[in-house]
Amino acid sequence: MGKRIGRQTLQFTEEITIRSFATVVGRKEAEGPLGPFYDYVFPDNLFGEDSWEKAEQKLQQYAVELALEKVKLEAQQLDYYLGGDLLNQIIATSYTARKIGVPFFGLYGACSSLVEAMILGSCLIDGGFADLLVACASSHHETAERQLRYPTEMGVQRTPTSQWTVTGSGAYLLGKHTGDWKITHAVPGKIIDREIKNNADMGSAMAAAAADTIITFAADTGMINQIDYVVTGDLGIVGYKLCQCLLQEKGIDLGERYSDCGMAVYHAEQQDVHAGGSGCGCSAIVLGTRYLTQLLKKKGEKLFLVGTGALLSPTTNLQGDSIPGIGHGILIEKV
């Protein structure tokens, strides 16, 4: 039986583990600082398909298949597929679930979708409803930009607060008892809306939600000083600084223990990405490579990841309404 701590934090009783994961990316991501760590690189953003949407679906499928292959498991052994992406009707995820062929929970949390899937997946395992499942998310630069802002062919000038939507997917196999990392706590996030209406400034739209989740976790558990890495999903440089200020206002100074996947995925200057990376794929590819593989080395080291989502609707944004933000948090410990 799961336990609840304080206002909003969940603690798992079973040893929920990450049994395996895989990351699949595009060329630009492969040229970034984490290039050598990705499992598979697509040679271009179409990957032999005739649409970007089909290419995005393949990103997700490859990630799931590689994650399964690493631990010699088959898709049919999965109890569930949980995932989401940025496309309308999360169609890249739905088509991947069609291929995988197991019971499917479609989620929409924008760039928080991976962590949303990991939280619900952990609850399903802890509650006795599953032994093995996959949590997955993807994004694709061209599909996302066309849908949420402008088609890339228009060559619209990007503002300094803009982030570059990652072409990539990460799939995480969750199970019990076996695996190098365990998931011990989770903090499902609330919507926080600071009235940001600029669709080229997602970092600002999400920063307050990320900070709220970190502050809640700190208050609920009293564990914030034992966490080696506090990581936000894709706030980028602008959102990172904002989140840092909001935390400091509450007396939480994480110093170098705080970092952001959006700032880790590209070489900021050379790759011309302005405020950093974003998209569901961003935290999905950085979590496994930079954090689980590179940094979490010693038994007991802890990472609190906040998947951050800017739930931007182009329709309501054009109607003058603001962009709600959400931050779902999960605590991962090296076994």
Added chain:
Amino acid sequence: MGKRIGRQTLQFTEEITIRSFATVVGRKEAEGPLGPFYDYVFPDNLFGEDSWEKAEQKLQQYAVELALEKVKLEAQQLDYYLGGDLLNQIIATSYTARKIGVPFFGLYGACSSLVEAMILGSCLIDGGFADLLVACASSHHETAERQLRYPTEMGVQRTPTSQWTVTGSGAYLLGKHTGDWKITHAVPGKIIDREIKNNADMGSAMAAAAADTIITFAADTGMINQIDYVVTGDLGIVGYKLCQCLLQEKGIDLGERYSDCGMAVYHAEQQDVHAGGSGCGCSAIVLGTRYLTQLLKKKGEKLFLVGTGALLSPTTNLQGDSIPGIGHGILIEKV
């Protein structure tokens, strides 16, 4: 601890109950056969707002507030808000979650979203992660038609297989031990795609997924003959007949025990809705009124509801790809 039965069925150990529910609809729905049973009727499809999207958000908010009011509870007492709608980025739901202000899991299962929310919500309660939460879904005729097919102002001729997207929302408060109905089992659905590409024939796109979930439930539990009402979400007349044939092929003849929310929501002939009603709001408003209130009267009576979703993406549909279907099932029993 939850129990798994057979291939895909979940059985809850705790007594998960529906503590309360509320339905809010538009004028056309109020003129249908269930008119007297709805909790609140919007006088028109804008309801004093300047966009249909804002009106849809209000539908959901009113449904949640009324459901809480009926049992004298406050929004702050909710552990979670789970829900979805048909809009891109499920924005009606996100904005409602912003108002409600509790931790939020955004879901996308098209018209299966309510049952998807009820399944995950039941798992969260059974697993010890929640005591009280709300599962909610909405749709709005004008927002959905504009986004998924043609703006209603165009007056495009509707084909006989078309269904009418319901303007309505239903919110269901799930808790433990107290309530007139309990949720005892669930069958999370798989994606089934029969290569249907006609965006004006959602019933055919979903029928096979609905049948698959009913067949799985029958095989897993052996309980299909004890079920008083087997109900699909919004297959409409075309999908209903198809589903019936698919069930009969597997030796399951439900006769009059099988009905469909899409066929119950309007007066088919007089209201000019062609194949019936559809949309996330359809099963959400019919479940509470026709089934929980009107039909489930005797202690122990059982209803197996399959929320059916056609995960139609206009983008990939125009690219020539088909419409994946899903059916999430839940077993509700009169206490």
